[in-house]
Amino acid sequence: MQLKEVKKGSSRKKSSKESASKFFAKNKLDIFLGVFLLLVVIYSVITLVSQQVSIGEKKSELDSIKSQIVIEEVRNNEINNVLNSSDNDNTAYIEKSARDELDYAYNNERIFINVSGD
Secondary structure (H helix, E strand, C coil), rough: CCCCCCCCCHHHHHHHHHHHHHHHHHHHHHHHHHHHHHHHHHHHHHHHHHHHHHHHHHHHHHHHHHHHHHHHHHHHHHHHHHHCCCHHHHHHHHHHHHHHHCCCCCCCCCCCCCCCCC
């Protein structure tokens, strides 16, 4: 068996350089992954907050629309009652609507308007 001369100094330097470069490469990868995960978490939080704000706005809009629906249902019921009632009731309703909404009056009828606002 032949013995080979091994240079101890050069092999140590080479292995320590390799291990140092592997260490820094691993640290760079860890830092990159850490920054990437941090950005993903920040993006997720911002997205969740904006979605919650949007949900709140839509809920208030829904409440407003529901109240409008109730008002319109009351109007529809009133109109249906007028349509289904007798002619005498219709005449009274039409006369009231003409006086209140359209400012109609009978011939030779005097209408007094309170200008003082009371």
